[in-house]
Amino acid sequence: MTTPDPDGPLAEQLLRFTRRVHRIQKRHLQECGLGVTPAQYRLLRTLAHYDSPPRMADLAERLEVVPRAVTTLVDGLETSGKVRRVPDPTNRRVIRIELTDDGRETLRELHGARRSAAQEILAPLTGEQRAVLGELLGTLIDGGVERRC
Numbered sequence: 817m818t819t820p821d822p823d824g825p826l827a828e829q830l831l832r833f834t835r836r837v838h839r840i841q842k843r844h845l846q847e848c849g850l851g852v853t854p855a856q857y858r859l860l861r862t863l864a865h866y867d868s869p870p871r872m873a874d875l876a877e878r879l880e881v882v883p884r885a886v887t888t889l890v891d892g893l894e895t896s897g898k899v900r901r902v903p904d905p906t907n908r909r910v911i912r913i914e915l916t917d918d919g920r921e922t923l924r925e926l927h928g929a930r931r932s933a934a935q936e937i938l939a940p941l942t943g944e945q946r947a948v949l950g951e952l953l954g955t956l957i958d959g960g961v962e963r964r965c
Contacts, residue, residue, distance in 0.1 A: 836937070837933075837937055838854065840933045840936055840937055841854060841929075841930065841933045842854055843933075844929040844930070844932050844933040844936075845857060845926065845929050845930075845933075847929065848925055848926060848928075848929045850922055850925060850926065851896060852893075852896075852898075852922060852926060853892075855885075855889055856889050856892060856893055856898075857926050857930075858879065859875065859879065859886070859889045859890070859893065860893070860898065860899075860915065860919060860922065860923050860926070861923065862875060862878050862879055863875065863899065863913060863914075863915055863919075864915060864920075864923055868912075869902055869912035869913055869914035870912060870913060871904075871910055871911070871912055871913075872886050872887060872890065872911070872913060875890075875913065890913055893919070896918075897916055897918045897919075898915070898916055898918055898919035898922050899913050899914065899915055899916060899919050900913075900914055900916055901913060902914055
């Protein structure tokens, strides 16, 4: 006889919610008409946080994906002119990835799509409910570790 899983329904709700968030974000990104996938957008956002152009391996580690996945994403973004490969100034065997001006502009436009998607997702909630959700998500993201400002 199996023991009932008290967290099963909650886990299912979380999975369904995650899929809904991905669907809505994907739709908003597509409506921009910039030809950027959610994975490419994530790479652009990550790239923007570096002070200097990172190596592909750095991006793979930060994105928690295999290096080959980053290569595919960079290939697509390079073809569309949003990133470029540049040689490392101190080691000619190392290639770094940097945003182009077009990539920065695309990122600005995509941030608008992301905000629009968040507004759609959060629309049914009151301000108080949003605050509670934010606290709960913060706890889940941090894994129960107390947050410090």
